[in-house]
Structure formats: structure tokens, C-alpha cells
Amino acid sequence: VDTSSEMLVRFGRRCGQAKESTEIRNSEEDQVLYPPLLPSKVDLQQVTIIPHNEWKRIQDSLDRLTREAACLRAERKAKKEMHLRSQEVVKHWTNTYAGMKEQKLEAKKKRDEEIEAERQILDLEEEIHKQGKRKKAIENAKQCQFYQTERVKNFHSGLLLSRVMKERDAQIEFRKSKIKSDKKWEEQLxxxxxxxxxxxxxKAEKRHRERVALAKDHLKQIKEHEEEEERRKKHEEKDAEEIKRQNALYEIEMRKKLEKKREEMHESRRRFLEHMQDKHIIKAVEQQQQEEEDEKIRKFIKAKKCLIQMGKEKEAETHRLMEKRRERIHNFLSELLKEKLDNEDMIIARDIAEAEAEWEKREREKDEKNKAELKTIAEYRAIVMKNKEEEERQRKIEAKEQLLAVMKADQIFWEHEKEKKYKADKEHREVQDAHIQQMAKNKFNAKQAKQAELDYCRLTEALVAEKEKEFQDYAREVIELESETTNKFIYPLVKAVQEGPGSGRGPVLVDRGGLRPSYQANDITGVQLPFYNSQGPKYNFQKSKRRLGFTW
Structure with missing residues (x-):
């Protein structure tokens, strides 16, 4: 079907005019040769056609902001790149303000580094100089301390004595060589x-006073040490007494606990025995009651038997009487039979039958009554026996439960006693362990103190040996220097060297670093005792003994 519609031209020289109609063929051949640019079922008459310039203007108006932003970004980027290139080019220029400033800063930095290096060198030299001064001061201090020791002082005294003796010898020689003596000089001398x-x-008196004061100080120190030792012993004795008192109190407390435990055990045993005695009494009372009940039952059975026997006897008597009556009636009837007619015989027979029926009825009732009584007696006996068995069984159960309760209470009591004993043993062991630990601690402390004392002695010996070596080196140098001038007056130096450390007159202690102790007199003076080194006996005592008559 061909369709056409009127279309208006919106732009151009034919604006507002109608377009020429065109036929659109929808044949299959046309569709294959010329494929459509628009969707199917679209009326081309209603499509608006825009010129290229107008379309471009519309696009420009829509994309204007985006294009302006892109242009601005491109300009900024170009300016930044230009600025960076300028900085790279200007960076190495030296005739600009920035280049001159950079050169000045670098020069100042180099000058500061050189000044800092010079200062560090000066500081190092100053530190070395100060270290040398410190070492020199330390050496001087050590030398002063060395000169202040007793042995060095004694050695210097010997050195002074040797020099004085040498000077004296020189003066004597000078005086001998002098012909005329000067009296004034002699008086002055x-x-x-x-x-x-x-x-x-x-000086001797001063030294004596100092020695006396030193002796008093030593005596005071000895007395203080003795008092301190006495206080320590008293304190230890007091501690020992306190420990003994605590042990005695502990033993008394344990004895009290044991006594209390024994009393509790006796009380428990007494209560148990009383309980068992009460139980036996109750059992005896129950047995007596049971015997009384059995006696009552026996009496009842005996009475019942007597009643039965009496009933049987009464029944036999009744039977005998009935037999007698029956015989009498029989005799009477026999007589009547003889006297009366046959009808009377029938009446008599009827009476006899009635009497026999009545008698049989009474006998049956009596038998039933006897059987009922026997049955009642048997039931009562069975009930009594059953009650007795039930009571016996209940009594046995109660006795068993009571025995179990007593055994359980006894077991609890013994467990409680065992726990008490375990606690007491544990406390005793803890006290014993505490005592053992205290003894071990005291022993360890004593051992540590002894070891510290031994270490101190070893260090002291090492220090004394080192000081002795230093003194011997110094003395050897001085003696060699003095012996260069003369060997005549070096004996005081040799004697001072041989005296040993300690400045005493006692024998040399070899195991204490060669220490020579001082021994003071045990009197108010406190002077040092002399030391006489004998070279052997000067007299032959054997000859004297033979002369006096001692021949053994």
C-alpha cells in the first residue's frame, strides 16, 4: 500500500512550503537494495531535517563549557611547563639575584663547617690536655697517699737518719780538719x-700520749666488742629460752588436747556402755513382757481346754441324761404301746421322731458352736503368733539400725580423731621444718659471713702484697740512689725495708702477706712490746746440768 503525507519545510528558502510527496515502496527488493536508515514504521514526512551549520551551532552551544574548561586546563599546563623550563634554565645562572644569594649561602655554609671543624679540634686538644691534668693530679694524689703510709714514713725517717749520719760524718771530718775551733759556734751548737x-x-712525750690514747681507744673498742658479744649472747639465750618456752607451751597444749581426747573417748565409751545396758534392760523387759503374754496365752489355752473338757463332760452328762430319758420314754412308750391302739402308736412314733430331731438339732448346734470356738481360738493364736513374729522382726530391724548408727558414729568419731591427729602431726612437722629452716638459714648466714671474711682477707692480702711490691720497688730505687754516694749509712734504710708492713715489732705473719703486727703491754701504759730475735743459746746447759748433778 502506497501512503503519502504532506510535509513542511522548516528551514531554507522554502521555509513553510509543502514538500513533494514521494512514494515509499516496501517491496522486498527495495529493502534489500536500499536498507532504511530509520526504524521501520516511521513516517518520513514527520522527520525534521536540520542543516549542517545549524547542527554544528547546536553542538557548539551544548559543548561550550566543556571546551572552555579544556582550554583553560591546557593553558595552565602550558604555563606550568614553561615556568619549569625557565627555572631549569635560570637555576645555573650566576649573574642573577637568586644565583648570587645561593652562592653566598654556600660560602657561609662552608665557612661554618670549617669553623666547626677547628672548634672540634680545639675541643679535642682541650679534652686531651684536661685528661692529662687529671691523670697528673691522680698520680700526685696517689704519690701523696703513698708517702703518707707508715712504712714510707718509717723509710723516709731511715733515709733522713742516713743522710743525717752522713752529714754528721762529714761535719766530724770537717771538724777534724779544722785546726782552731770556734767556741761561740760550739755554744750555739x-x-x-x-x-x-x-x-x-x-715529741716522745707526745707520741707516748698518742699511744696511751690509742691504747685506751683500743681497750674501749675491745670492751665495746665484748659488750656487743655479751648482748648478742644474751639475745641468743633469750631467743633460746623463748623457743624452749614456746615448745613447753606447745607440749602442755598437746597434753591438754590428749587429756581432753581421752576424756571424750571415755565419755563416748561410757555413753555407749550405758546405751548397751539400757538396750539390754529394754530387751529383758520386752522378754519378760513376752513371757507374761506367753503365760497368759498358756493360761488361756489351759482354761480353754478346761472349758472344752467341762463342755465335753457336760455333754456326756447331758447325753447320759438324754439316753436315760430316752430309755424312760421308750419304756413309757412301750407301756403305752401295749395299752393304746394303733393310732396311739403313730402319735408316739411322731413324738419320738420329733424328740430325736430336736436332740439332733441341739447336737448340731453344739458341734457348730464348738467348731466356731475352736476356729476363733485358732485365728486368735495365729494373730498372736503373727504379731509376735512382726514385733520380733521389727525389734531386730531396730536393733540392727541402732547398731549401724552406733558403728557409724564410732567410725565418724575415729575419723575425726584421726583428722585431729593428722593436723597435730602436720603442725608439729611445720614447726620442726621451720626450726630446721631457721637453723639452716643461720648456718648459711654464718657460712656467708665466714666466706665474706675470707674474701676480705684475700683481698686485703692481695692489696698488701701489691703495696709491699710498690714499696719495695720505691725503696730499691732510693737505696740504689743513696748507695751511689756511699754504702756506709744505708743500714737504716735496709732495716726500714726489712721491717714489713704493720710497723710492729712482732713476728712476721707469712700467711697474712708478711704483716708484722704490734703487741701492746696489758697495763695502763699500753706500750708496744719489743721483739728479741735470739740467734741461739750462748751457754752450754748440758755442762751446767752435769755440774749440778742432773745426769738424766
């Missing part, structure tokens, strides 16, 4: 000698 003698006496 005498005055000097007297003055020196007085000074020596004063």
Missing part, C-alpha cells in the same frame, strides 16, 4: 743540741 733534745723529748 750545744744550744741547738739541747733544743733539739728538748724537741725530741716533747
Amino acid at each position: 750545744k744550744l741547738n743540741i739541747e733544743k733539739a733534745f728538748k724537741e725530741e723529748q716533747e
